[in-house]
Amino acid sequence: MAQPLTFATSKSNKVLRQVAVYLFLSLGALFMIFPFYWMISGSFKTYQEIVTSPIVWIPATISLVNYQEALSVAPFIIYLQNTVIVAVANSILTLLTTILAAFAFSQFTFKGRDTLFALLLATLMIPSELLIITNYSTVVQLGRWNKTLTETFSVIPQVIGIDTYGALIVPFIASIFYIYLLRQFFNQIPRQLYLAAKVDGCSDWKYMWTIMVPNSINALITIGLFNFIASWNAYIWPLLVTNNVEMRVLSIGLRYFTGEAGSEYHLLMAAGTFVVMPLLVLYLFTRRFIIAGVARSGIKG
Amino acid sequence: MVGLSKRKQYTQAFLYLFPAVFLIGLWVIYPVYGSIRMSFFTEWNLFTQEGTGFGLDNYIKVWNDSQFQLALSNTLVYTFWVVPVSIAASLIIAVLLSNKMRGMKVFESIFFLPYITNIIAIGLAFRFIFHSRVGAITGVFNLLGLEPIGWLNDPEWALITLIIFGVWGGLAFKIVIFMAGLQNIDPQYYQAAKIDGAGRMKTFFRISLPLLAPIVAYITVISLIGSIKVYVEIIGIFGGGSSGAGPANSALSIVYYVYQKFYQESLPTIAAAASVMMFGFILIITIVQLWINRRRLTV
Incomplete structure (x- = not known):
């Protein structure tokens, strides 16, 4: 065998192969990133730069004037506020219900536990489109009861119904998928630790918060982040349950703004960037958790 | 206790x-x-x-509704293209990203971006890219001296534009899952292949792909179900409201039909019947998958 020759070709082959890999990935990355570039660069273009031919690839100046105009045409700051309130409340409440249920499913033994768990898991097959129709009328119904109560006892606030934060938050604060994920983490913590804590007189409640939760912090961060992202990008449910402009979240505000701004792409791109940017920044700092979370759990998003 | x-x-x-x-x-x-x-x-x-x-x-009415039939056929065409194209592309990208080369983390982060992105917002960017007069693609076509295409307003092209958008949005998740699958393959298999003198292609088709089969199956089911439920992408790229699902409703999907009946036409029971039918399709896919899984286990 001609060893040296093989070696030489294989070395130049290796370089060639690496160049090919980089080339292919760069093309793919261009396809992925171009919409972001086009949106952000578009947000800095003047109306003239948008409509002129040949096409302007790079705006001449970088100015925030389009953002100022978009923000003065529609109350995007209020939309942002609503989106943040809903997404934060959503994540915190989901974490609470998830921790409690995952703890019960992993540590307590009671009759019917596994049947209940399997039944809940089976609901993952159900498409949300089927649920939304009934959930809408549930929200309307609950809102009417709430209103009657508020009219009778003025101390009771209107917490649910069309155009309430409750309607935007409450239907999404319990998820069997997250319970399933966290239960797996809880199951990895040795059972002996639980029994030892019991012998030492530690209550379940205390054990859950001082041992289980701190030991599963990575899983909890991932669950919180996924909830936050899903809530931020939700579209159809917030569209259905909000009529009042003051209650709109960013997705919905953007949709109505699109109808109003028509083809004023310099403003549309500014508004679009305004909606996408906060999550891009969040992603920059947390992508380790997000990507690892998807890899481990297969969350479709 | x-x-x-x-x-x-x-x-x-x-x-x-x-x-x-x-x-x-x-x-x-x-x-x-x-x-x-x-x-x-x-x-x-x-x-x-x-x-x-x-x-x-309601079921008879929905089934005989020409709009529902259009929605069903559009959804099938969309699924027929998006599922295989995005699976093949994401598998290739995942294999390349699994190379131990510099900069792979940066590429991975870029490929993952659509996962966290608001579809309504980035849909606006796609609208601006595909615009038949001021869009970026039209700009390139003009440079090359090609006739511009009505990506967004020609009924012949609207569904294709939606498919491109769907592939763009669907890659991130699949790449990450495939990469996790590739990482889980025992390196001993590759060493054995190397000793036997198998080339890269042969190693991929004879070792990586068969070992990834369960993951390919999982991704196929998830992405079939996802494609059948295509909706927000249509709003993102064609706008909702009175403009409809693309020119002449050429990008009307099943879920779009459901929400159109429910939200715009206030026919909740028709919407419910259509969504139950969609649930039926999803149930069939799930049962077939479970059946295939079981067969694989027993054989």
């Missing part, structure tokens, strides 16, 4: 489980019953939660 009476154990489990189980019951399990029940009534009173005209009328 450690000194707790049976009754006390039940009470305790109940208290921990109550919030989650109650909420899932109210917002997930009850509405399955509610929507299926609603789908059999021709008239529905939202306030009394009572219906009149019990029967299969």
